[in-house]
Amino acid sequence: MIKAPNIILVGPMGAGKTTIGRLISQSMGKAFYDLDKVIEDNAGADIPWIFEREGEDGFRRRETQALAAIAQSDTGDCVLATGGGIVMREENRDILRDNALVVYLYASVAQQLYRTSKSTHRPLLQTGDPKATLKKLFEVRDPLYREVATLIIETDARHPRSVANKVLDAIKRHLKMESTVS
Numbered sequence: 001m002i003k004a005p006n007i008i009l010v011g012p013m014g015a016g017k018t019t020i021g022r023l024i025s026q027s028m029g030k031a032f033y034d035l036d037k038v039i040e041d042n043a044g045a046d047i048p049w050i051f052e053r054e055g056e057d058g059f060r061r062r063e064t065q066a067l068a069a070i071a072q073s074d075t076g077d078c079v080l081a082t083g084g085g086i087v088m089r090e091e092n093r094d095i096l097r098d099n100a101l102v103v104y105l106y107a108s109v110a111q112q113l114y115r116t117s118k119s120t121h122r123p124l125l126q127t128g129d130p131k132a133t134l135k136k137l138f139e140v141r142d143p144l145y146r147e148v149a150t151l152i153i154e155t156d157a158r159h160p161r162s163v164a165n166k167v168l169d170a171i172k173r174h175l176k177m178e179s180t181v182s
């Protein structure tokens, strides 16, 4: 097993945070959490229901609570996949930077659109023009993902297993480099 701090995956909808997070948690022998799922379990309701009843603000409050509870209480033995909007609050960006090795899974807008097209579980994409929405979100969020990221991994045109291996290699290299400078 690789020794490492908590690994937190960030990136846009469809980048593969849930898919890749699960794969790397298995390889690292760490527990896996999906923040969207944790929020749903805590609320006893799904994300579309939370957006409908409490608005995006209500969802964001729940998201910050869930992030803080996991990132600040867990002792380096989990992989956490976040939702695409986790970087919108400054408070969240501080928690991410201070408590984890953060991996930004990069995907182009075209890939985001393709990978999210089969699901209706993302309320922000239930619009007439999901491509324009993804583009607008990406313009705002890409610099914020970069701001919190320890590592940036490109996911376009790569099979999930190959992305997971790339993430694992990058984490190993990073931790090795850190141990030689400290």
Ligand SMILES: Nc1ncnc2c1ncn2[C@@H]1O[C@H](COP(=O)(O)OP(=O)(O)OP(=O)(O)O)[C@@H](O)[C@H]1O
Residues within 6 Å of the ligand: 011, 012, 013, 014, 015, 016, 017, 018, 019, 020, 036, 081, 082, 083, 084, 115, 116, 122, 155, 158, 159, 160, 163
């Ligand atoms: N590298 C990849 N190549 C091809 N398909 C992928 C890849 N990564 C993920 N997928 C597929 O894309 C879809 C979305 O992936 P996933 O749910 O893991 O994204 P996410 O980043 O967790 O999105 P969200 O922010 O909405 O939770 C899934 O159907 C998944 O199988």
Ligand SMILES: O=C(O)C1=C[C@@H](O)[C@@H](O)[C@H](O)C1
Residues within 6 Å of the ligand: 012, 013, 036, 047, 082, 083, 084, 085, 086, 121, 122, 123, 124
């Ligand atoms: O990009 C976003 O803002 C979101 C992404 C999803 O993972 C969910 O967290 C929710 O649908 C909001």
Ligand SMILES: [Mg+2]
Residues within 6 Å of the ligand: 017, 018, 019, 034, 036, 081, 082, 083
């Ligand atoms: Mg996800």
